[in-house]
Amino acid sequence: MNPENRNMILAITLSMAxxxxxxxxxxxxxxxxEAAMQQAIAEQEAAAAAASGDAPQVDPDAVAGSAGAAATxxxxxxxxxxxxxxxxxxxxxxxxxxxxxxxxxxVDDIMLKAYQETQDPDSENIQFLLKTSTAAPFFAxxxxxxxxxxxxxxxxxxxxxxxxMVLSPGSPVTLxxxxxxxxxxxxxxxxxxxxxxxxxxxxxxxxxxxxxLFPYGLVRRHGTPATTGIYILHEGALGVFDxxxxxxxxxxxxxxxxxxxxxxxxxxxxxxxxxxKYWLAALLPDQSANMNFAFKSLAGPSDRYQVDYIxxxxxxxxxxxxxxxxxxxxxxxxxVSLLDGYADELGIANFDLAIDFGWFYFLTKPFFYAINWLNxxxxxxxxxxxxxxxxxxxxxxxxANKSYRSMGKMRVLSPKIQEIRERHADDRMAMNxxxxxxxxxxxxxxxxxxxxxxxxxxxxxxxxxxxxxTIEMRHAPFFGWITDLSAPDPTSVxxxxxxxxxxxxxxxxxxxxxxxxxxxxxxxxxxMRLNPTPPDPVQARIFxxxxxxxxxxxxxxxxxxxxxWTWNNMLSMAQQWYILRSIQKES
Numbered sequence: 001m002n003p004e005n006r007n008m009i010l011a012i013t014l015s016m017a018x019x020x021x022x023x024x025x026x027x028x029x030x031x032x033x034e035a036a037m038q039q040a041i042a043e044q045e046a047a048a049a050a051a052s053g054d055a056p057q058v059d060p061d062a063v064a065g066s067a068g069a070a071a072t073x074x075x076x077x078x079x080x081x082x083x084x085x086x087x088x089x090x091x092x093x094x095x096x097x098x099x100x101x102x103x104x105x106x107v108d109d110i111m112l113k114a115y116q117e118t119q120d121p122d123s124e125n126i127q128f129l130l131k132t133s134t135a136a137p138f139f140a141x142x143x144x145x146x147x148x149x150x151x152x153x154x155x156x157x158x159x160x161x162x163x164x165m166v167l168s169p170g171s172p173v174t175l176x177x178x179x180x181x182x183x184x185x186x187x188x189x190x191x192x193x194x195x196x197x198x199x200x201x202x203x204x205x206x207x208x209x210x211x212x213l214f215p216y217g218l219v220r221r222h223g224t225p226a227t228t229g230i231y232i233l234h235e236g237a238l239g240v241f242d243x244x245x246x247x248x249x250x251x252x253x254x255x256x257x258x259x260x261x262x263x264x265x266x267x268x269x270x271x272x273x274x275x276x277k278y279w280l281a282a283l284l285p286d287q288s289a290n291m292n293f294a295f296k297s298l299a300g301p302s303d304r305y306q307v308d309y310i311x312x313x314x315x316x317x318x319x320x321x322x323x324x325x326x327x328x329x330x331x332x333x334x335x336v337s338l339l340d341g342y343a344d345e346l347g348i349a350n351f352d353l354a355i356d357f358g359w360f361y362f363l364t365k366p367f368f369y370a371i372n373w374l375n376x377x378x379x380x381x382x383x384x385x386x387x388x389x390x391x392x393x394x395x396x397x398x399x400a401n402k403s404y405r406s407m408g409k410m411r412v413l414s415p416k417i418q419e420i421r422e423r424h425a426d427d428r429m430a431m432n433x434x435x436x437x438x439x440x441x442x443x444x445x446x447x448x449x450x451x452x453x454x455x456x457x458x459x460x461x462x463x464x465x466x467x468x469x470t471i472e473m474r475h476a477p478f479f480g481w482i483t484d485l486s487a488p489d490p491t492s493v494x495x496x497x498x499x500x501x502x503x504x505x506x507x508x509x510x511x512x513x514x515x516x517x518x519x520x521x522x523x524x525x526x527x528m529r530l531n532p533t534p535p536d537p538v539q540a541r542i543f544x545x546x547x548x549x550x551x552x553x554x555x556x557x558x559x560x561x562x563x564x565w566t567w568n569n570m571l572s573m574a575q576q577w578y579i580l581r582s583i584q585k586e587s
Contacts, residue, residue, distance in 0.1 A: 085103075086101050086102040086103035086159050087101075087102050087162075087165065088100060088101045088102065088109070088165075089101075089102065089162060089164075089165050089166070089167050089173055089189075090165060090166050090167065091109070091110070091167050091168075091191065092166055092167070092168045093167075093168055093169055093191050093192075093193065094113070094169070094193050094194075095112065095113050095114050095193070095194055095195060095332065095333075096110060096111070096112065096113065096191065096195060096331075096332065097111045097113055098110045098111050098129070100167070100189070102159050102160050102161075102162060102175070103156065103157060103158070103159050103160075104141070104154075104155065104156035104157065104158060105141075105142070105154075105160055105175065105187065105189075106132070106139045106140065106141045106156065107129060107139060107140040107141075107197060107329060107331065108129055108130065108131045108132055108137065108138070108139030108140075109129060109130070109131050110127075110128045110129035110331045110332075111125050111126065111127050111128065112125055112126040112128055112195075112279070112332060112333060113125060114333070115278075115333060115471075115474075119475050119483055119484065126279065128279050128281070128331060128332070129281065129331055135223070136221075136222050136223040136225070137220070137221075137222045138219075138220070138221045138222065138274075138281070139219070139220060140217065140218065140219045140220075140281065140283070140329050140331070141156075141217070141218050141219075141220070142187075142199050142201065142215075142216070142217045142218075142327060142329075143201075143215075143216060143217075144185070144201070144203060144213045144214065144215055144216070144325075145213070145214040145215075145216055145310060146211065146212065146213055146214075147212045147314075148211060148212070150181070151179065151181055151182075151183060151211060152179040152180070152181060153179070154177050154179075154185055158177055159177075160175040160176065160177045160187070161175065161176050161177070162174070162175050163175070167189055167190075167191055168191065169191060169192055169193050172188050172189060172190035172191075173188070173189045173190075174186065174187070174188045175187045175188075175189070182205065182206040182207045183203055183204070183205060183206070183207070183211075184203070184204040184206075185201070185202075185203055186201070186202045186203075186204065187199065187200065187201050187202075188200040194332065194338060195330055195331055195332025195333065195338075196328055196329070196330055196342070197328065197329045197330075197331065198326065198327075198328050199217075199326065199327050199328065199329065200324065200325075200326050201215060201324060201325045201326070201327075202322055202323065202324040202325075203317055203322065203323050203324075204321075204322050205317050205318070205319060205320055205321055205322070205323075206320065207317075207319055207320070208319050208320075209319055210316050210317060210318050210319055211316075211317040212314045212315075212316055212317075213314065213315045213316075213317055213323060214310050214311045214314055214315065215285075215310070215311050215315065215325035215327070216308060216309060216310040216311070217283045217285060217308065217309055217327050217329075218283070218306055218307065218308035218309075219272075219273060219274055219281050219282075219283060219306065219307050219308070219329075220298075220304065220305070220306045221274055221304070221305045221306070222302060222303070222304050223302060223303055223304075224250050224303045224305075225250075225276065227250075227276075227277075228277060232356075232358060232465070232468075233277060233356050233468065233469060234247045234249070234275065234356050235249075235275060235276055235277060236248055236249045236250050236252075236253070236274065236275065237249075237250075237253060237272070237273070237274055237275075237295050237305065237307050238272070238273065238274075238275055238353075238354065239263070239270065239271055239272030239273065239293055239295075239307065240270055240271055240349055240350045240351070240353060241263045241265040241270045241272075241293060242265045242266055242267050242270070243267070243349045243350055245350060245353045246263065248261065248295045250303070250305060253295050253296065253297040253305055254297045254303070256295065256297060259296055259297035259298065259299065260294055260295070260296050260297075261294065261295040261296075262292065262293070262294045263292070263293040263294065263295075264292050264293075264312065265290070265291070265293070267290075268287065268288050268289055268290050268291075269285075269287035269288070269289075269291075269347070269348070269349060270285075270287075270291060270293060270309075270349070271283060271284045271285070271348055271351065272293045272295075272307045272308070272309060273307060273330070273354070274305070274307060275334070275354055275356075277469065278333060278334055278471040278474060279332065279333060279334065280330060280331075280332070280333075280334045280354050281329070281330070281331045282329070282330045282331075282351075282354065283307065283308070283309055283327065283328075283329060284327065284328040284329070284330060284342075284346065284348055285309050285311075285327045285328075286325065286326055286327065287346065287347050287348060287349075289311060289313070290311070290312040290313060291309040291310065291311060291312060292309065292310055292311075292312045293307070293308070293309045294306075294307070294308050294309075295307055296308070311325075328346070330342070333471050334354055334355050334470075334471055335471060335472065336352065336355060336365070336368055336369075336372075336470060336472065337372075339351045339352045339354060339355065340352050352365070355469055355470065356465075356469050357465060357469070358461075358462075358465050358469075360458055360461055360462040360465065363458060363459070363462035364462040364465045364466055367388070367459075367462050367463055367466050368466045368470055368472075370388055370391070371384045371385060371388050371466060372384075372472060374387045374388055375472075380477070380478065380479075381472075381473060381476040381477075381478070381485055381560070382476075382477070382478030382479065382482065382485055382560065382563060383478075385463075385485070385560050385563060385564050385567075386563070386564075386567050388463075388564075389564055389567050389568050389571065390571065392459055392568075393568070393571050393572075393575075396455050397575075399455065400455070400572070400575065401575070401579065404572075404575055404576050404579045405579050406444055409442060409443075409444045410444055413438065413442060413444065416438060417435060417438070420434045420435055420438065456568070460561070460564075460565070463561060463564055464557065464558070464561050467485060467486050467558040467560045467561055468486060468558060473485055473486040473558075473560065474486050476560075478559065478560070478563065481497075481498075481515070482516070482559045482563070484559070485558060485559055485560030485563075486558050486559075486560065487558060487559060488509065488512075488514065488555065488556055488557065488558065488559060489514025489515060489516045489517060489555070489559045489562065490514065491514040491515045492504045492507075492512040492513060492514060493512075493513045493514075493515075493518060494507065494511075494512065494513070497514075497515055509555065509556045510552050510553065510555050510556050511552070511555070512555060513551065513552070513555050514555060514559075516559055516562045516563060516566065517551050517552075517554050517555040517562055518551060519566050520550070520551065520554055520562050520565050520566040520569070521547045521548065521550060521551030521554075522547075523566050523569035523570055523573070524546070524547040524550055524551075524569055525547040526569075526573060527569050527572055527573050527576070528543060528544075528546070528547065530573060530576045530577060530580065
């Protein structure tokens with residue numbers, strides 16, 4: 001065996017070992033760990049709700065401002081506050097339901113009406129933000145920090161007075177709280193038809209001297225949430241500062257020096273929040289003001305993470321005057337068009353980067369809009385993917401056509417190539433010279449066959465990101481057994497695609513082999529039959545195994561991507577067959 005073949009076999013063997021090892025020892029355990037963690041959290045929440053009678057509770061670590069916090073732009077936790085029972089304002093919006101306790105006015109109960117946990121019709125809706133009475137509180141809070149310790153600021157146990165107990169689009173709620181020392185705090189909460197809550201704060205003074213105040217906002221998350229654990233998707237804290245995206249994983253936040261990572265942007269605006277795969281809780285302060293932002297891991301008996309902002313410049317409340325501040329909270333689904341709309345409407349720089357479009361952003365986002373538009377015409381995302389594949393084939397048709405013609409000529413020249421190899425079997429240099437002369441005479445590029453594959457790599461990866469990260473693809477059905485294009489094919493050859501009465505969930509995902517991955521492998525095998533056989537027998541044997549390897553590999557990929565690859569193979573075969581027939585007629 002010559003060194004080139006030995007190196008090729010070694011490279012392919014190592015690559016397959018890494019891929020299969022990753023699936024078996026990393027992805028599989030991560031999925032099991034995620035399921036176990038979600039079950040444990042659900043059980044803890046149920047136990048906490050049963051123990052408390054679902055009575056509203058207040059997190060003991062309320063945020064309060066201090067002179068140091070105001071001066072340095074950091075937010076510190078107050079002493080443990082007693083639990084306070086208070087009525088809750090009901091949130092009633094088209095896409096959101098929930099409540100806000102009058103004690104502290106934390107936004108800690110947001111349920112997404114349009115999305116369910118699973119595709120089961122009886123499945124519960126997504127409960128996004130979680131009350132402080134649950135095992136894993138997840139909430140947003142807003143307030144003021146003061147440099148004057150003699151002036152009490154609203155805390156988590158401060159009970160506000162509400163003008164109404166229902167918050168809905170077009171019906172804002174005004175709340176007031178007096179500190180008993182000359183200050184009256186007012187807050188107007190309003191919500192739109194989507195997922196945006198606007199917070200308009202003001203402070204009225206009856207003092208005889210001015211007071212320095214700093215508006216702030218925070219989102220805090222208790223417990224490390226279950227994530228997909230896949231490196232191509234960021235789940236954790238993130239923000240855009242000076243129009244540059246910054247992402248912080250949960251372990252990065254824990255490992256930060258002192259548990260705090262500060263950002264002091266040079267430009268006004270910016271935003272910060274927590275992102276899950278499909279959901280986002282983001283703070284959107286006044287985009288014309290300068291803010292200091294921070295990612296934090298808070299000390300305590302359990303993991304607690306916080307993102308926050310505080311004004312970098314003080315708001316001076318004049319004697320007998322009023323000072324105001326406005327901020328927004330986005331708490332909902334990361335729909336592409338929605339985030340783009342807010343970016344334009346509110347001037348929020350790069351708000352769409354909350355969706356992890358990845359390195360191929362310049363392809364991924366246009367691909368999404370193209371598929372989404374085709375879906376609006378065809379009424380099915382699966383059909384949209386098929387139509388999009390045709391568009392891609394048309395765009396690359398000139399290059400692919402040239403490549404396939406070269407491959408077709410290589411197939412016709414196979415007898416001559418074999419003859420050269422036999423004639424110069426003992427003189428490798430003479431064999432290569434004779435073959436290069438033949439390629440030059442026939443105007444054939446032997447490497448041209450790699451071009452279609454190289455062109456498909458960025459397209460394939462960008463489409464993978466579209467199917468994997470965009471919520472529009474979540475639970476999007478195709479036909480037959482494919483009820484979710486963003487999930488792997490649910491069938492398996494090992495139980496005859498569901499005909500046998502047993503599950504194969506005990507197998508690693510890449511061994512379950514659904515119907516569409518098998519069809520993809522078959523189409524790949526048929527396509528390779530149209531390609532010229534490599535003259536080297538070892539290389540030919542390796543290429544024979546490629547369809548089998550890719551069949552197992554793509555078994556774990558989203559069904560929509562496997563359908564795309566299968567359909568792309570079929571279109572390529574039709575193009576290759578037509579070109580081959582044309583070349584045979586010419587010769």
